[in-house]
Amino acid sequence: MQWEELGAQQCSVARSSVVLGDRWTLVILSDCFLGVRRFEDLQTRLQVSRTTLTQRLKKLEAHNVLERRAYQSNPARYEYRLTEKGRDLYPVISTLLNWGDKYYSDAAGPPILRQHQSCGHDIQPILCCPDCGEPIDPRQVSARKRPDAPGFAEVTRGPAR
Amino acid sequence: MQWEELGAQQCSVARSSVVLGDRWTLVILSDCFLGVRRFEDLQTRLQVSRTTLTQRLKKLEAHNVLERRAYQSNPARYEYRLTEKGRDLYPVISTLLNWGDKYYSDAAGPPILRQHQSCGHDIQPILCCPDCGEPIDPRQVSARKRPDAPGFAEVTRGPAR
DNA sequence: TTAGTTAGTCCAAAAACTGGACTTATTGAT
DNA sequence: ATCAATAAGTCCAGTTTTTGGACTAACTAA
Numbered sequence: 565m566q567w568e569e570l571g572a573q574q575c576s577v578a579r580s581s582v583v584l585g586d587r588w589t590l591v592i593l594s595d596c597f598l599g600v601r602r603f604e605d606l607q608t609r610l611q612v613s614r615t616t617l618t619q620r621l622k623k624l625e626a627h628n629v630l631e632r633r634a635y636q637s638n639p640a641r642y643e644y645r646l647t648e649k650g651r652d653l654y655p656v657i658s659t660l661l662n663w664g665d666k667y668y669s670d671a672a673g674p675p676i677l678r679q680h681q682s683c684g685h686d687i688q689p690i691l692c693c694p695d696c697g698e699p700i701d702p703r704q705v706s707a708r709k710r711p712d713a714p715g716f717a718e719v720t721r722g723p724a725r
Numbered sequence: 726m727q728w729e730e731l732g733a734q735q736c737s738v739a740r741s742s743v744v745l746g747d748r749w750t751l752v753i754l755s756d757c758f759l760g761v762r763r764f765e766d767l768q769t770r771l772q773v774s775r776t777t778l779t780q781r782l783k784k785l786e787a788h789n790v791l792e793r794r795a796y797q798s799n800p801a802r803y804e805y806r807l808t809e810k811g812r813d814l815y816p817v818i819s820t821l822l823n824w825g826d827k828y829y830s831d832a833a834g835p836p837i838l839r840q841h842q843s844c845g846h847d848i849q850p851i852l853c854c855p856d857c858g859e860p861i862d863p864r865q866v867s868a869r870k871r872p873d874a875p876g877f878a879e880v881t882r883g884p885a886r
Numbered sequence: 887t888t889a890g891t892t893a894g895t896c897c898a899a900a901a902a903c904t905g906g907a908c909t910t911a912t913t914g915a916t
Numbered sequence: 917a918t919c920a921a922t923a924a925g926t927c928c929a930g931t932t933t934t935t936g937g938a939c940t941a942a943c944t945a946a
Contacts, residue, residue: 570748570752571829573771574836575752575755575825575836575837576821576822576824576825576826576829576830576835576836576837577751577752577755577818577821577822577825578752578755578771578825579825579829580751580821580822580824580825580829581748581749581751581752584751584821585746585747585748585749585750585751585752586746586747586748586902587742587746587747587903588742588746589746590738590741590742590745590746591736591738591739591742591746594736594738594739597863597868598868602923602924603923603924603925604922604923604924607924610734610739613903613904613905613906614905614906614924614925614926615903615904615905615925615926615927616902616903616904617925618924618925618926619902619903638911638912639910639911639912639922639923639924640911640924641922641923641924642923642924642925649828651863652824652827652828653824654852654861654863655820655823655824655851655852655861656817656820656821656824657738658820658852658861658863658866659816659817659819659820659852660737660738660741660745660817661737661738661741662816663737663741663813663814663816663817664736664737664738664739664740664741665737666813667810667813668732668737668740668741669737672871672873672874673871674737674871675735675736675737675870675871675874676736676737676868676869676870676871676874677868677869677870677871678866678867678868679866679867679868679869680854680856680857680861680865680866681865681866681867682854682857682859682862682865683854683856683857683859685854685856685857687854687855687856687866688855689852689853689854689855689861689866690816690852690853690855691815691816691819691820691850691851691852691853692850692851692852692853692858692860693841693843693844693846693848693850694848694849694850694851694860695841695844695846695848696841696843696844696846697853697858698843698844699853699855700815700816700819700841700850701843702758702812702815702819704841704842704843705819705839705840705841705842705848705850706839706840706842707758707759707837707838707839707840708837708838708840709836709837709838710833710834710835710836710837710838712833713833713836713837747933748934763892763893764892764893764894765891765892765893768893773935774934774935774936774937775893775894775895775936775937776894776895776896776934776935776936777933777934777935778894779893779894779895780933780934799942799943800891800892800893800941800942800943801893801942802891802892802893802943803892803893803894887946888945888946889944889945889946890943890944890945890946891942891943891944891945892941892942892943893940893941893942894939894940894941895938895939895940895941896937896938896939896940897936897937897938897939898935898936898937899934899935899936900933900934900935900936901932901933901934901935902931902932902933902934903930903931903932903933904929904930904931904932905928905929905930905931906927906928906929907926907927907928908925908926908927908928909924909925909926909927910923910924910925910926911922911923911924912921912922912923913920913921913922914919914920914921914922915918915919915920915921916917916918916919916920
Protein backbone atom coordinates (compact mmCIF):
# COMPACT_ATOMS: atom_id res chain seq x y z
CA MET A 565 0.00 0.00 0.00
CA GLN A 566 1.33 3.40 -0.90
CA TRP A 567 1.73 5.73 1.96
CA GLU A 568 -0.87 8.36 1.18
CA GLU A 569 -3.45 5.68 0.44
CA LEU A 570 -3.53 4.84 4.10
CA GLY A 571 -5.50 8.02 4.51
CA ALA A 572 -8.37 6.55 2.55
CA GLN A 573 -9.01 4.04 5.30
CA GLN A 574 -11.97 4.50 7.52
CA CYS A 575 -9.93 5.13 10.64
CA SER A 576 -8.92 8.38 12.19
CA VAL A 577 -5.64 7.02 13.50
CA ALA A 578 -4.71 5.84 10.02
CA ARG A 579 -5.55 9.22 8.57
CA SER A 580 -3.57 10.99 11.24
CA SER A 581 -0.63 8.70 10.62
CA VAL A 582 -0.36 9.93 7.07
CA VAL A 583 0.76 13.26 8.51
CA LEU A 584 2.39 12.25 11.77
CA GLY A 585 3.63 8.74 11.24
CA ASP A 586 7.36 8.90 10.76
CA ARG A 587 10.52 9.14 12.73
CA TRP A 588 10.69 12.90 12.91
CA THR A 589 7.34 14.60 12.73
CA LEU A 590 6.29 14.19 16.35
CA VAL A 591 9.68 15.32 17.58
CA ILE A 592 9.58 18.36 15.31
CA LEU A 593 6.13 19.26 16.57
CA SER A 594 7.23 18.78 20.13
CA ASP A 595 9.94 21.36 19.53
CA CYS A 596 7.39 23.67 17.93
CA PHE A 597 5.37 23.51 21.14
CA LEU A 598 8.50 24.53 23.02
CA GLY A 599 8.66 27.64 20.86
CA VAL A 600 11.27 26.59 18.32
CA ARG A 601 10.39 28.10 14.98
CA ARG A 602 13.41 28.19 12.73
CA PHE A 603 14.92 25.71 10.36
CA GLU A 604 18.41 26.07 11.73
CA ASP A 605 17.29 25.69 15.32
CA LEU A 606 15.29 22.59 14.56
CA GLN A 607 18.13 21.09 12.59
CA THR A 608 20.71 21.78 15.28
CA ARG A 609 18.55 20.61 18.14
CA LEU A 610 17.21 17.45 16.52
CA GLN A 611 20.19 16.47 14.39
CA VAL A 612 17.86 15.57 11.59
CA SER A 613 19.23 15.70 8.07
CA ARG A 614 18.49 18.94 6.27
CA THR A 615 16.79 17.13 3.44
CA THR A 616 14.43 15.28 5.73
CA LEU A 617 13.69 18.37 7.77
CA THR A 618 12.82 20.28 4.62
CA GLN A 619 10.49 17.52 3.51
CA ARG A 620 8.78 17.26 6.87
CA LEU A 621 8.22 20.98 7.17
CA LYS A 622 6.78 21.06 3.68
CA LYS A 623 4.48 18.19 4.49
CA LEU A 624 3.32 19.77 7.72
CA GLU A 625 2.71 23.01 5.88
CA ALA A 626 0.83 21.20 3.11
CA HIS A 627 -1.40 19.59 5.72
CA ASN A 628 -1.94 22.92 7.40
CA VAL A 629 -0.33 21.92 10.68
CA LEU A 630 2.44 24.51 10.39
CA GLU A 631 2.42 27.88 8.70
CA ARG A 632 5.52 29.14 6.91
CA ARG A 633 5.87 32.84 7.39
CA ALA A 634 8.59 35.34 6.52
CA TYR A 635 10.01 37.06 9.55
CA GLN A 636 12.32 39.28 7.47
CA SER A 637 13.06 40.09 3.87
CA ASN A 638 16.42 40.78 2.17
CA PRO A 639 17.27 38.06 2.44
CA ALA A 640 13.91 36.42 2.98
CA ARG A 641 13.92 34.25 6.07
CA TYR A 642 11.10 32.06 7.20
CA GLU A 643 9.82 30.59 10.40
CA TYR A 644 7.31 27.87 11.06
CA ARG A 645 4.39 28.38 13.39
CA LEU A 646 1.73 26.03 14.60
CA THR A 647 -1.66 26.67 13.08
CA GLU A 648 -4.84 26.03 15.04
CA LYS A 649 -4.87 22.53 13.62
CA GLY A 650 -1.29 22.16 14.80
CA ARG A 651 -2.07 23.49 18.25
CA ASP A 652 -4.85 20.93 18.45
CA LEU A 653 -2.12 18.31 18.54
CA TYR A 654 -1.15 19.48 22.01
CA PRO A 655 -2.98 16.61 23.72
CA VAL A 656 -1.21 14.08 21.53
CA ILE A 657 2.24 15.48 22.21
CA SER A 658 1.41 15.92 25.85
CA THR A 659 0.26 12.35 26.42
CA LEU A 660 3.21 11.07 24.43
CA LEU A 661 5.44 13.06 26.74
CA ASN A 662 3.72 11.53 29.76
CA TRP A 663 4.37 8.07 28.41
CA GLY A 664 8.00 8.78 27.62
CA ASP A 665 8.44 10.34 31.05
CA LYS A 666 7.05 7.24 32.70
CA TYR A 667 9.03 4.66 30.79
CA TYR A 668 12.14 6.41 29.57
CA SER A 669 13.15 8.95 32.20
CA ASP A 670 16.42 8.54 33.96
CA ALA A 671 16.50 8.41 37.74
CA ALA A 672 16.50 12.19 38.16
CA GLY A 673 13.07 12.46 36.54
CA PRO A 674 11.61 13.82 33.33
CA PRO A 675 13.86 16.17 31.34
CA ILE A 676 11.05 18.67 30.77
CA LEU A 677 8.75 19.88 33.53
CA ARG A 678 5.33 21.31 32.84
CA GLN A 679 3.61 23.67 35.19
CA HIS A 680 -0.08 24.46 35.22
CA GLN A 681 -0.27 28.21 35.60
CA SER A 682 -3.85 28.10 36.85
CA CYS A 683 -3.02 26.09 39.94
CA GLY A 684 0.76 26.29 40.16
CA HIS A 685 1.48 22.58 40.17
CA ASP A 686 3.94 20.64 38.05
CA ILE A 687 1.66 18.29 36.21
CA GLN A 688 1.26 15.46 33.78
CA PRO A 689 -2.17 16.04 32.26
CA ILE A 690 -4.61 13.13 32.35
CA LEU A 691 -7.56 12.13 30.21
CA CYS A 692 -11.02 12.93 31.50
CA CYS A 693 -14.56 12.48 30.34
CA PRO A 694 -15.87 15.79 29.00
CA ASP A 695 -19.37 14.88 30.15
CA CYS A 696 -19.02 13.56 33.65
CA GLY A 697 -15.55 14.96 34.32
CA GLU A 698 -14.16 11.75 35.76
CA PRO A 699 -10.64 10.54 34.88
CA ILE A 700 -10.82 8.01 32.06
CA ASP A 701 -10.21 4.36 32.80
CA PRO A 702 -9.68 2.78 29.36
CA ARG A 703 -11.66 -0.27 30.42
CA GLN A 704 -14.66 1.97 30.95
CA VAL A 705 -14.64 3.08 27.33
CA SER A 706 -16.23 0.90 24.70
CA ALA A 707 -15.55 1.42 21.02
CA ARG A 708 -17.95 0.59 18.24
CA LYS A 709 -18.15 1.24 14.56
CA ARG A 710 -20.58 3.93 13.57
CA PRO A 711 -23.49 1.85 12.26
CA ASP A 712 -23.40 3.14 8.70
CA ALA A 713 -19.65 3.55 8.42
CA PRO A 714 -18.00 1.59 5.63
CA GLY A 715 -14.61 -0.03 6.00
CA PHE A 716 -12.87 -2.71 7.89
CA ALA A 717 -13.67 -2.11 11.52
CA GLU A 718 -15.58 -5.29 12.18
CA VAL A 719 -13.73 -5.84 15.41
CA THR A 720 -14.39 -3.32 18.10
CA ARG A 721 -13.75 -3.43 21.74
CA GLY A 722 -16.27 -3.64 24.48
CA PRO A 723 -15.69 -2.55 28.04
CA ALA A 724 -13.45 -4.58 30.30
CA ARG A 725 -13.70 -8.32 29.84
CA MET B 726 21.67 10.17 12.96
CA GLN B 727 20.92 6.50 13.26
CA TRP B 728 17.44 5.70 14.29
CA GLU B 729 17.99 4.17 17.70
CA GLU B 730 20.36 6.97 18.65
CA LEU B 731 17.44 9.31 18.77
CA GLY B 732 16.55 7.61 22.01
CA ALA B 733 19.69 8.94 23.62
CA GLN B 734 18.35 12.46 23.38
CA GLN B 735 17.14 14.13 26.49
CA CYS B 736 13.55 14.30 25.37
CA SER B 737 10.70 11.97 26.15
CA VAL B 738 9.04 12.53 22.81
CA ALA B 739 12.24 11.60 21.01
CA ARG B 740 12.58 8.47 23.09
CA SER B 741 8.98 7.53 22.48
CA SER B 742 9.45 8.09 18.78
CA VAL B 743 12.06 5.37 18.65
CA VAL B 744 9.27 2.91 19.35
CA LEU B 745 6.25 4.63 17.86
CA GLY B 746 7.59 6.84 15.12
CA ASP B 747 6.83 5.16 11.86
CA ARG B 748 4.00 4.76 9.43
CA TRP B 749 2.43 1.68 10.96
CA THR B 750 3.03 1.39 14.67
CA LEU B 751 0.31 3.73 15.87
CA VAL B 752 -2.22 2.16 13.54
CA ILE B 753 -1.28 -1.31 14.71
CA LEU B 754 -1.64 -0.27 18.32
CA SER B 755 -4.95 1.35 17.58
CA ASP B 756 -6.18 -1.99 16.28
CA CYS B 757 -4.81 -3.72 19.37
CA PHE B 758 -6.95 -1.42 21.49
CA LEU B 759 -9.95 -2.52 19.43
CA GLY B 760 -9.19 -6.10 20.41
CA VAL B 761 -7.37 -7.30 17.31
CA ARG B 762 -4.66 -9.75 18.35
CA ARG B 763 -3.64 -11.89 15.44
CA PHE B 764 -1.13 -11.46 12.69
CA GLU B 765 -3.57 -12.36 9.94
CA ASP B 766 -6.25 -10.03 11.22
CA LEU B 767 -3.86 -7.13 11.48
CA GLN B 768 -2.46 -7.79 8.05
CA THR B 769 -5.88 -8.05 6.43
CA ARG B 770 -7.33 -5.04 8.17
CA LEU B 771 -4.38 -2.71 7.73
CA GLN B 772 -3.06 -3.91 4.39
CA VAL B 773 0.45 -3.59 5.68
CA SER B 774 3.09 -5.76 4.06
CA ARG B 775 3.76 -8.98 5.94
CA THR B 776 7.43 -8.18 6.26
CA THR B 777 6.80 -4.81 7.82
CA LEU B 778 4.12 -6.18 10.13
CA THR B 779 6.51 -8.86 11.35
CA GLN B 780 9.19 -6.27 12.01
CA ARG B 781 6.83 -3.94 13.85
CA LEU B 782 5.43 -6.65 16.06
CA LYS B 783 8.93 -7.79 16.92
CA LYS B 784 9.93 -4.28 17.78
CA LEU B 785 6.87 -3.69 19.93
CA GLU B 786 7.54 -6.97 21.69
CA ALA B 787 11.20 -6.08 22.20
CA HIS B 788 10.15 -2.80 23.76
CA ASN B 789 7.64 -4.57 25.96
CA VAL B 790 4.61 -2.84 24.49
CA LEU B 791 3.09 -6.06 23.18
CA GLU B 792 3.40 -9.59 24.50
CA ARG B 793 3.57 -12.53 22.11
CA ARG B 794 1.72 -15.46 23.51
CA ALA B 795 0.78 -18.87 22.14
CA TYR B 796 -2.94 -19.45 22.06
CA GLN B 797 -2.58 -22.99 20.72
CA SER B 798 0.10 -25.53 19.97
CA ASN B 799 0.38 -28.02 17.11
CA PRO B 800 0.86 -25.95 15.19
CA ALA B 801 1.97 -23.19 17.51
CA ARG B 802 -0.01 -20.04 16.90
CA TYR B 803 0.60 -16.73 18.54
CA GLU B 804 -1.33 -13.64 19.39
CA TYR B 805 -0.19 -10.22 20.47
CA ARG B 806 -1.54 -8.56 23.55
CA LEU B 807 -0.96 -5.16 25.02
CA THR B 808 1.19 -5.16 28.11
CA GLU B 809 0.67 -2.63 30.86
CA LYS B 810 3.18 -0.40 29.12
CA GLY B 811 1.17 -0.81 25.96
CA ARG B 812 -2.12 -0.08 27.67
CA ASP B 813 -0.53 3.08 29.01
CA LEU B 814 -0.52 4.31 25.43
CA TYR B 815 -4.29 4.59 25.52
CA PRO B 816 -4.22 8.36 26.06
CA VAL B 817 -1.93 8.80 23.08
CA ILE B 818 -4.08 6.74 20.74
CA SER B 819 -7.20 8.32 22.14
CA THR B 820 -6.08 11.90 21.62
CA LEU B 821 -4.79 11.02 18.18
CA LEU B 822 -8.22 9.62 17.40
CA ASN B 823 -9.81 12.86 18.61
CA TRP B 824 -7.60 14.84 16.29
CA GLY B 825 -8.27 12.62 13.32
CA ASP B 826 -11.98 12.74 14.07
CA LYS B 827 -11.90 16.52 14.10
CA TYR B 828 -9.91 17.05 10.94
CA TYR B 829 -10.41 13.96 8.84
CA SER B 830 -13.94 12.72 9.42
CA ASP B 831 -16.36 12.69 6.56
CA ALA B 832 -19.69 14.47 6.89
CA ALA B 833 -21.38 11.58 8.67
CA GLY B 834 -19.00 11.85 11.61
CA PRO B 835 -16.18 9.78 13.11
CA PRO B 836 -15.96 6.17 11.95
CA ILE B 837 -15.49 4.86 15.49
CA LEU B 838 -17.64 5.95 18.41
CA ARG B 839 -16.50 5.68 21.99
CA GLN B 840 -18.90 5.42 24.86
CA HIS B 841 -18.06 6.10 28.47
CA GLN B 842 -19.68 3.26 30.40
CA SER B 843 -19.62 5.19 33.66
CA CYS B 844 -21.91 7.92 32.39
CA GLY B 845 -23.33 6.52 29.18
CA HIS B 846 -22.24 9.33 26.87
CA ASP B 847 -20.44 9.08 23.55
CA ILE B 848 -17.27 10.99 24.27
CA GLN B 849 -14.01 12.35 23.05
CA PRO B 850 -11.81 12.40 26.14
CA ILE B 851 -10.10 15.67 26.99
CA LEU B 852 -6.95 16.57 28.90
CA CYS B 853 -7.33 17.72 32.47
CA CYS B 854 -5.06 18.84 35.26
CA PRO B 855 -4.64 15.99 37.73
CA ASP B 856 -4.25 18.51 40.54
CA CYS B 857 -7.01 21.05 40.06
CA GLY B 858 -9.16 18.96 37.74
CA GLU B 859 -9.72 21.75 35.23
CA PRO B 860 -9.59 21.09 31.47
CA ILE B 861 -6.15 21.95 30.13
CA ASP B 862 -5.68 25.05 28.06
CA PRO B 863 -2.24 24.61 26.44
CA ARG B 864 -1.52 28.30 26.94
CA GLN B 865 -1.83 27.76 30.66
CA VAL B 866 0.96 25.21 30.69
CA SER B 867 4.56 26.36 30.78
CA ALA B 868 7.41 24.01 29.95
CA ARG B 869 10.89 24.30 31.36
CA LYS B 870 13.98 22.15 31.38
CA ARG B 871 14.63 20.34 34.62
CA PRO B 872 17.42 22.49 36.08
CA ASP B 873 20.09 19.81 36.15
CA ALA B 874 19.03 18.02 32.98
CA PRO B 875 21.69 17.78 30.28
CA GLY B 876 20.89 18.07 26.60
CA PHE B 877 19.64 20.50 24.10
CA ALA B 878 16.47 21.90 25.54
CA GLU B 879 17.61 25.49 25.85
CA VAL B 880 14.39 26.76 24.39
CA THR B 881 11.32 26.16 26.46
CA ARG B 882 7.94 27.66 26.27
CA GLY B 883 6.34 29.96 28.74
CA PRO B 884 2.65 30.52 29.16
CA ALA B 885 0.74 32.42 26.53
CA ARG B 886 2.56 35.35 25.01
C1' DT C 887 -6.86 -36.27 -1.01
C1' DT C 888 -7.55 -31.62 -1.37
C1' DA C 889 -8.31 -27.18 0.25
C1' DG C 890 -8.04 -23.98 3.94
C1' DT C 891 -5.88 -21.69 7.95
C1' DT C 892 -2.16 -19.21 10.35
C1' DA C 893 2.20 -17.11 11.24
C1' DG C 894 5.50 -16.19 9.39
C1' DT C 895 10.23 -16.01 5.77
C1' DC C 896 12.53 -14.73 1.44
C1' DC C 897 13.50 -11.93 -2.50
C1' DA C 898 14.27 -8.19 -5.78
C1' DA C 899 12.49 -3.63 -6.84
C1' DA C 900 11.07 0.84 -5.24
C1' DA C 901 10.98 4.50 -1.96
C1' DA C 902 12.84 7.08 1.83
C1' DC C 903 16.70 8.76 4.50
C1' DT C 904 21.52 10.01 5.21
C1' DG C 905 25.75 13.21 5.66
C1' DG C 906 27.98 16.59 3.68
C1' DA C 907 29.08 19.98 0.25
C1' DC C 908 27.17 23.81 -2.00
C1' DT C 909 24.16 28.24 -2.92
C1' DT C 910 22.28 32.83 -2.20
C1' DA C 911 21.85 37.16 0.02
C1' DT C 912 22.87 39.72 3.62
C1' DT C 913 25.23 41.89 8.00
C1' DG C 914 29.07 42.81 11.05
C1' DA C 915 34.03 42.91 12.01
C1' DT C 916 38.81 43.97 10.52
C1' DA D 917 37.06 46.59 0.74
C1' DT D 918 37.53 41.92 2.41
C1' DC D 919 36.49 38.18 5.20
C1' DA D 920 33.72 35.41 8.11
C1' DA D 921 29.22 34.37 9.81
C1' DT D 922 24.22 33.50 9.45
C1' DA D 923 20.00 31.41 7.55
C1' DA D 924 17.21 28.59 4.75
C1' DG D 925 17.43 25.86 1.97
C1' DT D 926 19.14 22.50 -2.59
C1' DC D 927 21.79 18.72 -4.62
C1' DC D 928 23.97 14.31 -4.81
C1' DA D 929 25.40 9.56 -4.33
C1' DG D 930 25.24 5.86 -1.04
C1' DT D 931 22.65 3.37 2.54
C1' DT D 932 18.57 1.78 4.79
C1' DT D 933 13.69 0.75 4.81
C1' DT D 934 9.53 -0.64 2.81
C1' DT D 935 6.93 -3.02 -0.61
C1' DG D 936 4.23 -6.86 -3.00
C1' DG D 937 4.04 -11.30 -3.81
C1' DA D 938 5.50 -16.00 -3.74
C1' DC D 939 6.64 -19.49 -0.66
C1' DT D 940 6.84 -22.67 3.74
C1' DA D 941 5.40 -25.45 7.78
C1' DA D 942 2.14 -27.79 10.38
C1' DC D 943 -1.83 -28.69 11.20
C1' DT D 944 -7.64 -29.33 10.52
C1' DA D 945 -11.98 -30.10 8.12
C1' DA D 946 -14.55 -31.90 4.14
